[in-house]
Amino acid sequence: MEVSNKPNKYELGEMLLEIGSLLMVSGANTERIKVTISRIAGAFGCDSDLLITNHALMITLTYQHKNKVFTSVKWVPNMHLNFNLISDISIMSWQIVLEKWTVERINQELAVLNKKPLYPRYLVLLLVALAGASFCRLFGGGAIEVAVAFVASFCGLFVRQEAMKLKFNFYLSIFFASATASLVAGFYFYLNPTETYIHAFSTSVLFLIPGVPMINAFSDLIDGNTLNGITRGVNVLIMAFAIALGLIVSLLIYKF
Protein backbone atom coordinates (compact mmCIF):
# COMPACT_ATOMS: atom_id res chain seq x y z
CA MET A 1 0.00 0.00 0.00
CA GLU A 2 1.43 3.36 -1.03
CA VAL A 3 1.09 6.03 1.63
CA SER A 4 1.39 9.54 0.30
CA ASN A 5 2.28 11.43 3.44
CA LYS A 6 4.34 9.20 5.66
CA PRO A 7 3.93 10.07 9.33
CA ASN A 8 6.75 10.82 11.67
CA LYS A 9 7.58 7.57 13.45
CA TYR A 10 6.82 8.88 16.91
CA GLU A 11 3.43 10.38 16.26
CA LEU A 12 1.90 7.28 14.66
CA GLY A 13 3.06 4.99 17.48
CA GLU A 14 1.95 7.37 20.17
CA MET A 15 -1.42 7.84 18.53
CA LEU A 16 -1.91 4.05 18.39
CA LEU A 17 -0.99 3.71 22.07
CA GLU A 18 -3.45 6.47 22.94
CA ILE A 19 -6.23 4.67 21.07
CA GLY A 20 -5.31 1.37 22.73
CA SER A 21 -5.31 2.93 26.15
CA LEU A 22 -8.69 4.62 25.54
CA LEU A 23 -10.15 1.27 24.49
CA MET A 24 -8.70 -0.52 27.51
CA VAL A 25 -10.05 2.06 29.94
CA SER A 26 -13.48 2.03 28.32
CA GLY A 27 -13.85 -1.72 28.79
CA ALA A 28 -12.98 -3.35 25.45
CA ASN A 29 -11.62 -6.88 25.42
CA THR A 30 -8.07 -7.69 24.41
CA GLU A 31 -8.90 -9.04 20.98
CA ARG A 32 -10.78 -5.88 20.02
CA ILE A 33 -7.81 -3.71 21.00
CA LYS A 34 -5.45 -5.89 18.95
CA VAL A 35 -7.72 -5.91 15.91
CA THR A 36 -8.40 -2.16 16.02
CA ILE A 37 -4.75 -1.20 16.40
CA SER A 38 -3.47 -3.53 13.72
CA ARG A 39 -6.23 -2.29 11.39
CA ILE A 40 -5.15 1.33 11.84
CA ALA A 41 -1.45 0.47 11.62
CA GLY A 42 -2.21 -1.47 8.44
CA ALA A 43 -3.77 1.65 6.93
CA PHE A 44 -0.37 3.34 7.31
CA GLY A 45 1.43 0.33 5.88
CA CYS A 46 3.00 -0.74 9.17
CA ASP A 47 3.15 -4.00 11.07
CA SER A 48 2.22 -3.70 14.72
CA ASP A 49 3.10 -6.07 17.53
CA LEU A 50 1.27 -5.48 20.75
CA LEU A 51 1.73 -6.54 24.33
CA ILE A 52 -1.43 -5.85 26.28
CA THR A 53 -1.69 -6.13 30.05
CA ASN A 54 -4.34 -4.71 32.29
CA HIS A 55 -2.25 -1.71 33.29
CA ALA A 56 0.21 -1.15 30.44
CA LEU A 57 0.35 -1.36 26.66
CA MET A 58 3.50 -1.94 24.65
CA ILE A 59 3.74 -1.56 20.91
CA THR A 60 6.42 -2.18 18.32
CA LEU A 61 5.75 -0.70 14.92
CA THR A 62 7.72 -1.92 11.94
CA TYR A 63 7.51 0.30 8.90
CA GLN A 64 7.54 -0.94 5.32
CA HIS A 65 10.88 -2.28 4.10
CA LYS A 66 11.86 -2.49 7.79
CA ASN A 67 13.57 0.88 7.55
CA LYS A 68 12.14 2.18 10.81
CA VAL A 69 11.11 0.58 14.07
CA PHE A 70 9.32 2.26 16.97
CA THR A 71 8.77 0.78 20.41
CA SER A 72 7.05 2.38 23.35
CA VAL A 73 5.11 1.56 26.50
CA LYS A 74 2.06 3.40 27.78
CA TRP A 75 0.53 3.22 31.20
CA VAL A 76 -3.22 2.64 31.23
CA PRO A 77 -5.32 4.42 33.87
CA ASN A 78 -8.02 2.73 35.93
CA MET A 79 -11.13 1.31 34.33
CA HIS A 80 -13.82 3.84 33.49
CA LEU A 81 -16.48 2.21 31.38
CA ASN A 82 -17.54 4.14 28.30
CA PHE A 83 -19.13 2.06 25.55
CA ASN A 84 -19.85 5.10 23.43
CA LEU A 85 -16.14 5.71 23.04
CA ILE A 86 -15.54 2.09 21.99
CA SER A 87 -18.23 2.39 19.36
CA ASP A 88 -16.88 5.73 18.07
CA ILE A 89 -13.32 4.42 17.84
CA SER A 90 -14.53 1.32 16.04
CA ILE A 91 -16.36 3.41 13.43
CA MET A 92 -13.37 5.74 13.16
CA SER A 93 -10.96 2.86 12.53
CA TRP A 94 -12.94 1.88 9.44
CA GLN A 95 -13.01 5.45 8.21
CA ILE A 96 -9.23 5.65 8.66
CA VAL A 97 -8.79 2.59 6.46
CA LEU A 98 -11.20 3.69 3.77
CA GLU A 99 -10.51 7.41 3.60
CA LYS A 100 -6.75 7.29 4.31
CA TRP A 101 -6.75 9.83 7.12
CA THR A 102 -3.50 11.48 8.18
CA VAL A 103 -2.20 11.22 11.73
CA GLU A 104 -3.04 14.89 12.36
CA ARG A 105 -6.60 14.29 11.28
CA ILE A 106 -6.91 11.25 13.60
CA ASN A 107 -5.47 13.18 16.51
CA GLN A 108 -7.95 16.00 15.90
CA GLU A 109 -10.83 13.53 15.77
CA LEU A 110 -9.63 11.81 18.95
CA ALA A 111 -9.64 15.16 20.72
CA VAL A 112 -13.16 15.87 19.49
CA LEU A 113 -14.52 12.41 20.42
CA ASN A 114 -17.01 12.66 23.16
CA LYS A 115 -15.25 11.33 26.23
CA LYS A 116 -17.77 12.79 28.64
CA PRO A 117 -20.83 10.84 29.79
CA LEU A 118 -23.69 11.09 27.30
CA TYR A 119 -26.31 11.15 30.01
CA PRO A 120 -26.72 13.69 32.80
CA ARG A 121 -25.72 12.41 36.21
CA TYR A 122 -29.18 12.40 37.74
CA LEU A 123 -30.64 10.55 34.77
CA VAL A 124 -28.00 7.85 35.30
CA LEU A 125 -28.80 7.72 39.01
CA LEU A 126 -32.53 7.44 38.35
CA LEU A 127 -32.22 4.78 35.66
CA VAL A 128 -29.79 2.69 37.69
CA ALA A 129 -32.11 2.97 40.68
CA LEU A 130 -34.93 1.82 38.39
CA ALA A 131 -32.74 -1.11 37.37
CA GLY A 132 -32.28 -1.97 41.06
CA ALA A 133 -36.05 -1.81 41.56
CA SER A 134 -36.54 -4.03 38.48
CA PHE A 135 -34.16 -6.61 39.91
CA CYS A 136 -36.13 -6.63 43.14
CA ARG A 137 -39.38 -7.17 41.22
CA LEU A 138 -37.80 -9.97 39.16
CA PHE A 139 -36.66 -11.78 42.28
CA GLY A 140 -40.22 -11.62 43.59
CA GLY A 141 -40.41 -8.47 45.71
CA GLY A 142 -43.67 -6.61 46.42
CA ALA A 143 -44.38 -2.90 45.93
CA ILE A 144 -42.74 -1.73 49.16
CA GLU A 145 -39.64 -3.83 48.58
CA VAL A 146 -39.35 -2.45 45.05
CA ALA A 147 -39.49 1.09 46.41
CA VAL A 148 -36.87 0.28 49.05
CA ALA A 149 -34.56 -1.23 46.42
CA PHE A 150 -35.02 1.90 44.29
CA VAL A 151 -33.97 4.26 47.09
CA ALA A 152 -31.12 1.98 48.17
CA SER A 153 -29.64 1.68 44.68
CA PHE A 154 -29.92 5.43 44.20
CA CYS A 155 -28.02 6.16 47.42
CA GLY A 156 -25.47 3.44 46.71
CA LEU A 157 -24.58 4.70 43.24
CA PHE A 158 -24.48 8.28 44.51
CA VAL A 159 -21.94 7.30 47.18
CA ARG A 160 -19.88 5.38 44.65
CA GLN A 161 -19.73 8.35 42.27
CA GLU A 162 -18.75 10.67 45.11
CA ALA A 163 -16.10 8.24 46.35
CA MET A 164 -14.64 7.97 42.85
CA LYS A 165 -14.57 11.76 42.61
CA LEU A 166 -12.66 11.95 45.89
CA LYS A 167 -10.18 9.48 44.32
CA PHE A 168 -10.68 6.72 46.83
CA ASN A 169 -9.34 3.27 45.97
CA PHE A 170 -11.48 1.62 43.30
CA TYR A 171 -12.47 -1.35 45.46
CA LEU A 172 -13.01 0.80 48.51
CA SER A 173 -15.52 2.86 46.53
CA ILE A 174 -17.39 -0.34 45.73
CA PHE A 175 -17.33 -1.32 49.37
CA PHE A 176 -18.72 2.09 50.39
CA ALA A 177 -21.47 1.84 47.79
CA SER A 178 -22.42 -1.68 48.76
CA ALA A 179 -22.45 -0.83 52.47
CA THR A 180 -24.56 2.28 51.86
CA ALA A 181 -27.06 0.51 49.62
CA SER A 182 -27.54 -2.38 52.01
CA LEU A 183 -27.70 -0.11 55.06
CA VAL A 184 -30.40 2.01 53.41
CA ALA A 185 -32.30 -1.08 52.30
CA GLY A 186 -31.96 -2.72 55.69
CA PHE A 187 -33.09 0.37 57.61
CA TYR A 188 -36.72 0.10 56.52
CA PHE A 189 -36.86 -3.56 57.50
CA TYR A 190 -35.08 -2.82 60.77
CA LEU A 191 -38.01 -0.53 61.62
CA ASN A 192 -40.56 -3.07 60.31
CA PRO A 193 -39.15 -6.43 61.39
CA THR A 194 -42.26 -8.39 60.42
CA GLU A 195 -41.81 -7.86 56.66
CA THR A 196 -39.55 -9.98 54.47
CA TYR A 197 -36.36 -8.07 53.90
CA ILE A 198 -34.43 -10.57 51.80
CA HIS A 199 -35.52 -9.48 48.30
CA ALA A 200 -34.87 -5.79 48.68
CA PHE A 201 -31.77 -6.35 50.78
CA SER A 202 -30.07 -8.75 48.37
CA THR A 203 -30.99 -6.83 45.21
CA SER A 204 -30.01 -3.40 46.51
CA VAL A 205 -26.33 -4.07 45.72
CA LEU A 206 -26.83 -5.72 42.35
CA PHE A 207 -26.12 -2.52 40.42
CA LEU A 208 -22.47 -2.99 41.47
CA ILE A 209 -21.97 -6.39 39.84
CA PRO A 210 -18.91 -6.29 37.56
CA GLY A 211 -20.62 -7.59 34.43
CA VAL A 212 -18.25 -6.06 31.88
CA PRO A 213 -14.99 -7.40 33.37
CA MET A 214 -16.68 -10.76 33.87
CA ILE A 215 -17.70 -11.19 30.24
CA ASN A 216 -14.41 -9.70 29.04
CA ALA A 217 -12.52 -12.15 31.27
CA PHE A 218 -14.35 -15.03 29.69
CA SER A 219 -13.91 -13.86 26.11
CA ASP A 220 -10.21 -13.14 26.74
CA LEU A 221 -9.76 -16.67 28.06
CA ILE A 222 -11.51 -18.14 25.02
CA ASP A 223 -9.41 -15.98 22.67
CA GLY A 224 -6.26 -17.41 24.23
CA ASN A 225 -5.28 -14.20 26.02
CA THR A 226 -5.05 -16.31 29.12
CA LEU A 227 -3.06 -13.92 31.29
CA ASN A 228 -5.40 -11.03 30.62
CA GLY A 229 -8.39 -13.25 31.19
CA ILE A 230 -7.06 -14.40 34.55
CA THR A 231 -6.19 -10.85 35.58
CA ARG A 232 -9.68 -9.69 34.76
CA GLY A 233 -11.16 -12.70 36.52
CA VAL A 234 -9.23 -11.94 39.71
CA ASN A 235 -10.38 -8.33 39.38
CA VAL A 236 -13.99 -9.55 39.25
CA LEU A 237 -13.42 -11.66 42.36
CA ILE A 238 -12.03 -8.70 44.31
CA MET A 239 -14.96 -6.56 43.27
CA ALA A 240 -17.39 -9.29 44.30
CA PHE A 241 -15.54 -9.57 47.60
CA ALA A 242 -15.89 -5.80 48.15
CA ILE A 243 -19.64 -6.06 47.52
CA ALA A 244 -19.94 -9.00 49.92
CA LEU A 245 -17.98 -7.13 52.56
CA GLY A 246 -20.40 -4.20 52.36
CA LEU A 247 -23.35 -6.57 52.75
CA ILE A 248 -21.74 -8.29 55.72
CA VAL A 249 -21.30 -4.95 57.48
CA SER A 250 -25.01 -4.23 57.28
CA LEU A 251 -25.94 -7.79 58.19
CA LEU A 252 -23.84 -7.48 61.33
CA ILE A 253 -25.21 -4.03 62.20
CA TYR A 254 -28.88 -4.97 61.78
CA LYS A 255 -28.39 -8.55 63.08
CA PHE A 256 -30.76 -9.99 60.43
Place this chain on the structure above:
Amino acid sequence: METLLFLEKGIWLGFAAIGFAVLFNVPKRALGTIFVIGALGGLVKFFMIAQEIGIVLAAFCGASLIGVISVLAAHNRKAPPMIFAIPAVIPMIPGFFAYKAMVGIIELTAEKDSEVYTKLFFETVNNGLSALFVLLALSAGVAIPLLITRKQTIKRIQPDDNLEVEIE
Protein backbone atom coordinates in the same frame (compact mmCIF):
# COMPACT_ATOMS: atom_id res chain seq x y z
CA MET B 1 -53.27 -13.73 33.92
CA GLU B 2 -50.18 -15.92 33.94
CA THR B 3 -49.20 -14.66 30.51
CA LEU B 4 -49.63 -11.09 31.74
CA LEU B 5 -47.37 -11.70 34.72
CA PHE B 6 -44.86 -13.29 32.40
CA LEU B 7 -44.88 -10.29 30.07
CA GLU B 8 -44.58 -7.93 33.04
CA LYS B 9 -41.27 -9.62 33.79
CA GLY B 10 -40.15 -8.66 30.31
CA ILE B 11 -40.69 -4.98 31.08
CA TRP B 12 -38.67 -5.19 34.29
CA LEU B 13 -35.89 -7.08 32.49
CA GLY B 14 -35.81 -4.32 29.89
CA PHE B 15 -35.58 -1.58 32.52
CA ALA B 16 -32.78 -3.40 34.32
CA ALA B 17 -30.87 -3.66 31.03
CA ILE B 18 -31.41 0.03 30.29
CA GLY B 19 -30.13 1.00 33.75
CA PHE B 20 -26.85 -0.79 33.10
CA ALA B 21 -26.66 0.51 29.54
CA VAL B 22 -26.81 4.06 30.85
CA LEU B 23 -24.25 3.27 33.53
CA PHE B 24 -21.88 2.01 30.79
CA ASN B 25 -22.60 5.09 28.66
CA VAL B 26 -23.78 3.30 25.53
CA PRO B 27 -24.64 5.36 22.45
CA LYS B 28 -28.24 6.60 22.49
CA ARG B 29 -29.10 4.77 19.25
CA ALA B 30 -28.47 1.44 21.02
CA LEU B 31 -30.84 1.93 23.97
CA GLY B 32 -34.02 0.67 22.26
CA THR B 33 -32.33 -2.48 21.02
CA ILE B 34 -30.87 -3.18 24.44
CA PHE B 35 -34.32 -2.92 26.05
CA VAL B 36 -35.80 -5.39 23.57
CA ILE B 37 -33.02 -7.98 23.59
CA GLY B 38 -32.62 -7.75 27.37
CA ALA B 39 -36.33 -8.52 27.73
CA LEU B 40 -36.25 -11.30 25.10
CA GLY B 41 -33.22 -13.08 26.54
CA GLY B 42 -34.60 -12.95 30.07
CA LEU B 43 -38.02 -14.17 28.97
CA VAL B 44 -36.45 -17.14 27.20
CA LYS B 45 -34.67 -17.98 30.44
CA PHE B 46 -37.84 -17.68 32.55
CA PHE B 47 -39.85 -19.66 30.00
CA MET B 48 -37.31 -22.49 30.02
CA ILE B 49 -37.22 -22.52 33.81
CA ALA B 50 -41.02 -22.76 33.83
CA GLN B 51 -40.71 -25.81 31.52
CA GLU B 52 -38.48 -27.35 34.22
CA ILE B 53 -35.31 -27.18 32.18
CA GLY B 54 -32.31 -26.53 34.41
CA ILE B 55 -31.44 -22.94 35.22
CA VAL B 56 -27.92 -23.23 33.81
CA LEU B 57 -29.08 -24.40 30.39
CA ALA B 58 -31.87 -21.80 30.46
CA ALA B 59 -29.39 -19.02 31.19
CA PHE B 60 -27.11 -20.28 28.44
CA CYS B 61 -29.91 -20.27 25.87
CA GLY B 62 -31.10 -16.80 26.89
CA ALA B 63 -27.57 -15.41 26.72
CA SER B 64 -26.93 -17.06 23.34
CA LEU B 65 -30.08 -15.49 21.95
CA ILE B 66 -28.84 -12.11 23.18
CA GLY B 67 -25.43 -12.75 21.63
CA VAL B 68 -26.88 -13.70 18.25
CA ILE B 69 -29.32 -10.77 18.09
CA SER B 70 -26.63 -8.32 19.19
CA VAL B 71 -24.43 -9.43 16.28
CA LEU B 72 -27.31 -8.74 13.90
CA ALA B 73 -28.08 -5.43 15.61
CA ALA B 74 -24.44 -4.39 15.36
CA HIS B 75 -24.74 -4.18 11.58
CA ASN B 76 -27.88 -2.07 11.69
CA ARG B 77 -27.02 0.24 14.54
CA LYS B 78 -23.32 0.70 13.73
CA ALA B 79 -21.84 -0.28 17.07
CA PRO B 80 -19.79 -3.30 18.17
CA PRO B 81 -21.96 -6.24 19.29
CA MET B 82 -20.62 -6.31 22.85
CA ILE B 83 -22.23 -2.91 23.42
CA PHE B 84 -25.64 -4.51 23.04
CA ALA B 85 -24.84 -7.87 24.57
CA ILE B 86 -23.29 -6.93 27.91
CA PRO B 87 -26.01 -4.62 29.32
CA ALA B 88 -28.72 -6.96 28.02
CA VAL B 89 -27.30 -10.04 29.74
CA ILE B 90 -26.78 -8.45 33.15
CA PRO B 91 -30.45 -8.70 34.30
CA MET B 92 -30.03 -12.49 34.17
CA ILE B 93 -27.22 -12.53 36.71
CA PRO B 94 -28.20 -14.81 39.62
CA GLY B 95 -27.89 -12.26 42.42
CA PHE B 96 -30.15 -14.16 44.76
CA PHE B 97 -28.08 -17.38 44.61
CA ALA B 98 -24.88 -15.45 45.11
CA TYR B 99 -26.36 -13.62 48.09
CA LYS B 100 -27.58 -16.84 49.70
CA ALA B 101 -24.21 -18.51 49.14
CA MET B 102 -22.43 -15.57 50.74
CA VAL B 103 -24.71 -15.49 53.79
CA GLY B 104 -24.38 -19.27 54.01
CA ILE B 105 -20.59 -19.04 54.16
CA ILE B 106 -20.80 -16.47 56.95
CA GLU B 107 -23.17 -18.70 58.92
CA LEU B 108 -20.95 -21.74 58.36
CA THR B 109 -18.03 -20.06 60.07
CA ALA B 110 -20.11 -19.66 63.23
CA GLU B 111 -21.94 -23.01 63.14
CA LYS B 112 -20.86 -25.70 65.63
CA ASP B 113 -23.70 -28.24 65.54
CA SER B 114 -22.72 -30.91 63.00
CA GLU B 115 -26.32 -31.76 62.06
CA VAL B 116 -27.18 -28.17 61.18
CA TYR B 117 -23.76 -27.73 59.60
CA THR B 118 -24.33 -30.55 57.13
CA LYS B 119 -27.64 -29.12 55.99
CA LEU B 120 -26.27 -25.59 55.77
CA PHE B 121 -23.17 -26.78 53.93
CA PHE B 122 -25.31 -28.59 51.39
CA GLU B 123 -27.46 -25.52 50.75
CA THR B 124 -24.49 -23.15 50.57
CA VAL B 125 -22.53 -25.26 48.13
CA ASN B 126 -25.66 -25.78 46.05
CA ASN B 127 -26.39 -22.05 45.87
CA GLY B 128 -22.77 -21.13 45.25
CA LEU B 129 -22.36 -23.65 42.44
CA SER B 130 -25.63 -22.55 40.85
CA ALA B 131 -24.48 -18.94 40.90
CA LEU B 132 -21.06 -19.88 39.50
CA PHE B 133 -22.37 -22.03 36.68
CA VAL B 134 -25.09 -19.57 35.71
CA LEU B 135 -22.43 -16.86 35.51
CA LEU B 136 -20.25 -19.10 33.36
CA ALA B 137 -23.21 -19.99 31.15
CA LEU B 138 -24.06 -16.31 30.71
CA SER B 139 -20.50 -15.35 29.78
CA ALA B 140 -20.15 -18.29 27.41
CA GLY B 141 -23.55 -17.71 25.86
CA VAL B 142 -22.70 -14.10 25.07
CA ALA B 143 -19.07 -14.62 24.08
CA ILE B 144 -19.46 -17.55 21.71
CA PRO B 145 -21.77 -15.91 19.11
CA LEU B 146 -19.43 -12.91 19.08
CA LEU B 147 -16.45 -15.20 18.52
CA ILE B 148 -18.12 -17.11 15.71
CA THR B 149 -18.98 -13.96 13.80
CA ARG B 150 -15.67 -12.21 14.41
CA LYS B 151 -14.15 -14.03 11.46
CA GLN B 152 -16.37 -12.02 9.16
CA THR B 153 -15.08 -8.75 10.58
CA ILE B 154 -11.51 -9.73 9.80
CA LYS B 155 -12.56 -10.69 6.32
CA ARG B 156 -14.02 -7.25 5.81
CA ILE B 157 -10.63 -5.56 6.23
CA GLN B 158 -10.40 -5.91 2.47
CA PRO B 159 -12.70 -3.01 1.62
CA ASP B 160 -15.71 -4.07 -0.40
CA ASP B 161 -18.62 -2.11 -1.78
CA ASN B 162 -21.13 -2.99 0.91
CA LEU B 163 -18.83 -1.77 3.62
CA GLU B 164 -18.83 1.78 2.38
CA VAL B 165 -22.59 1.85 2.56
CA GLU B 166 -22.50 0.31 6.01
CA ILE B 167 -20.37 2.87 7.77
CA GLU B 168 -21.31 5.76 5.49
